[in-house]
Amino acid sequence: MGNNAGLYALTDEHEAIREAVREIAEREIAPWAAEVDADSRYPVEAQKALTAAGFHATHIPEAYGGEGADAIATCIVIEEVARVDVSASLIPAVNKLGSVPVILSASEDLKQKVLPSIAAGDAMISYGLSEREAGSDAASMRTRARREGDSWVLNGTKAWITNASVSEWFTVMAVTDPEKGANGISAFVVHRDDPGFAVGPKEKKMGIKGSPTCELYFTDCTIPADRIVGEPGTGFKTALRTLDFTRPTIGAQAVGVAQGALDAAIAYTKDRRQFGSAVSDFQGVQFMLADMAMKIEAARHLVYVAAARGETGGPDLTMVSASAKAFASDVAMQVTTDAVQLFGGAGYTQDFPVERMMRDAKITQIYEGTNQVQRMVIARSLLK
Incomplete structure (x- = not known):
């Protein structure tokens, strides 16, 4: 940075x-x-x-x-x-x-x-990179695409695809040259009506339950040749560049859910009385709220810095995007967990939103690159 x-x-x-x-x-x-x-x-x-x-x-x-x-x-x-x-x-x-x-x-x-x-809002688009055996190690994907005349033919399965069952379009990474490793991966745009394409059943998840997460199946899925994104072999580079621009959006989700949890915790602790006082009158509670607010504010600024950096470009874009995503999502998990604590027994019930927020926050530490992968990315930038 x-x-x-x-x-x-x-x-x-x-x-x-x-x-x-x-x-x-x-x-x-x-x-x-x-x-x-x-x-x-x-x-x-x-x-x-x-x-x-x-x-x-x-x-x-x-x-x-x-x-x-x-x-x-x-x-x-x-x-x-x-x-x-x-x-x-x-x-x-x-x-x-x-x-x-x-x-x-x-x-x-x-x-x-x-x-x-x-x-126009007539269609949505999902992103197909991950596979069951190729999550953090996305370059080891097995989905294949071969050129046949005026078409590309895809075979394989993608996993954990967010909003899969409600999207019309899918940006999909597939191996076009197995000899070349990451440089043999290409990107394609698939439409849900393309022959040989199917969306699998919804995963049963801990959180973000309103967002359908499914597998994608390609069985001799045939698409026009002009649906390749860029040149053959450039798909993995495009995928990595994409994450530089989208990791801040995960940071933004994390900041948002943390803010929602803090707002709920402030309202509840001011309203709830124990030992003849509002719970918010206790200094132990006040310090928890102060720490939550400080961390959220730091995370918010880092997310905006990463977003702005994407607009202007610069050699540290990858590092600052990874930092924003990892820091904000770790903050979201801490803050939502503390919010449940501040609600006491009530926080563990579905009568209040903080238990949902805690479950939803967890995914921000995992998707678009686990926070372990973000730390590898940051370290690589520091040490190169």
Whole structure:
């Protein structure tokens, strides 16, 4: 991060976006969050509200019918939605994850084919990198693509694909040249109606239960040749570059859920009385709240620094993005766990949102690169 750290300033527009999203989140998303979690159902209300307001995919450039919002604005949207429901925040977050490879590396024709439908809210896009045996070691994937005339033919399985059953488009990594390792992996855009493509059943998860996570099956899945993203063999590079731009969005989810938990804990401890005083009058509780607030504020700034750095580029983008994701998600896990503690026995029940927040927070330490992998990435940057 050194001397050329990404400086940023929040603008009036950023603050207006936060206000607008918070209002929508409180009114249209929060009331359904407990039910979405309890029933493991997709948050259709959130999707409708976010799409109507243009907050479902703010990052897509204006050239493709999008808002063309900067990375900080997109992080603010995700943060404010995650404050009330992490599952719903995956709508804008995964639309970004799935489409960034297309934005970075696809031909103009392919961009025109895919991005306008996402910008308009007619379609969503998921990202297919992981496999059961290729999680952190994504380069060891087994899904294959071979060229046949005017088509590419894909065979294999992808795992843990977020929002799989509600997406139309999928950015999928597959091996096109097994001899070349990571340099033999290519990226493709698959449509859910392509022959030989199927989405598997939903995983039963600890948290983010409103976001359907499924496998993808490719059985001689045949797509037009022009659906390759960039040149053959560049897919893994595109995947890694994508994560530089999307890891801050996971940091934003983490900051949001932590803020939601802190807000709930402050309200509850002020209201709850024990030993003749409000629980918030006890210094032990006050110090817990102070630590929670400090860590959230530090995490929030680091996330915005990483988002701003993605706009300006720079050699430390990978390191600062990994730092933001790992730090913010560790903070979210600490803060949500402490929030449950501050609610006491009530916090362990589903009568209050903090137990859901704690379960939802856990995934932020795991997906888009486990925090162990983030630390490897950071160390590699420091030591090279």
